[in-house]
Amino acid sequence: xxxxxxxxxxxxxxxxxxxxxxxxxxxxxxxxxxxxxxxxxxxxxxxxxxxxxxxxxxxxxxxxxxxxxxxxxxxxxxxxxxxxxxxxxxxxxxxxxxxxxxxxxxxxxxxxxx
Amino acid sequence: xxxxxxxxxxxxxxxxxxxxxxxxxxxxxxxxxxxxxxxxxxxxxxxxxxxxxxxxxxxxxxxxxxxxxxxxxxxxxxxxxxxxxxxxxxxxxxxxxxxxxxxxxxxxxxxxxxxx
Numbered sequence: 001x002x003x004x005x006x007x008x009x010x011x012x013x014x015x016x017x018x019x020x021x022x023x024x025x026x027x028x029x030x031x032x033x034x035x036x037x038x039x040x041x042x043x044x045x046x047x048x049x050x051x052x053x054x055x056x057x058x059x060x061x062x063x064x065x066x067x068x069x070x071x072x073x074x075x076x077x078x079x080x081x082x083x084x085x086x087x088x089x090x091x092x093x094x095x096x097x098x099x100x101x102x103x104x105x106x107x108x109x110x111x112x113x114x
Numbered sequence: 115x116x117x118x119x120x121x122x123x124x125x126x127x128x129x130x131x132x133x134x135x136x137x138x139x140x141x142x143x144x145x146x147x148x149x150x151x152x153x154x155x156x157x158x159x160x161x162x163x164x165x166x167x168x169x170x171x172x173x174x175x176x177x178x179x180x181x182x183x184x185x186x187x188x189x190x191x192x193x194x195x196x197x198x199x200x201x202x203x204x205x206x207x208x209x210x211x212x213x214x215x216x217x218x219x220x221x222x223x224x225x226x227x228x229x230x
Contacts, residue, residue, distance in 0.1 A: 037221075043202055043226070047219070047220070100170075101159040101170055104149075104157040105156070106156045
């Protein structure tokens with residue numbers, strides 16, 4: 001079974017600063033995928049970035065990058081140059097092989113301060 | 115391209131009633147998954163449907179059921195509602211079953227159910 005741990009219930013960051021949201025995972029699968037989603041107050045889950053367990057390089061999408069450390073089983077999300085619109089809940093999730101659904105962490109609420 | 119559409123967006127029911135929620139996936143997507151989101155338990159997987167067949171089911175009581183139609187639209191039903199069923203119910207779609215690819219799930223905005 002997969003498990004995701006997000007230890008930061010809430011975080012504050014100054015506008016234009018970078019912020020790192022922590023995520024650790026546990027799985028016995030050799031092949032798996034790691035995802036980050038953003039959930040604004042509207043409720044919709046917005047996909048941000050994906051990292052495969054066999055990917056050599058850390059994933060990057062615009063201002064989002066994933067700091068993947070496989071040996072430590074961590075997949076931290078880095079948001080550069082924070083914007084007010086980045087204020088939302090952020091969820092780390094993973095999926096293993098076979099008929100396993102996407103498993104989510106409890107989330108981190110990010111607040112960007114002007 | 116239209117996104118995942120969930121209806122109704124908000125609804126209020128009383129204990130003992132039943133409720134049906136609807137999800138229309140992105141055009142061309144054949145897999146639909148349902149999740150329950152509560153402050154205490156977070157996001158929990160309910161079930162997944164592909165080509166009108168349930169592919170996977172989470173650890174929920176039999177009061178929670180779902181189905182998928184030939185046009186890939188999906189419904190979930192909760193019977194004999196309890197206070198603890200108050201939650202945001204999220205639907206997500208993918209072109210093929212979510213466990214067979216590494217692509218992301220595309221989520222709707224959810225149906226917020228309040229049970230009084």
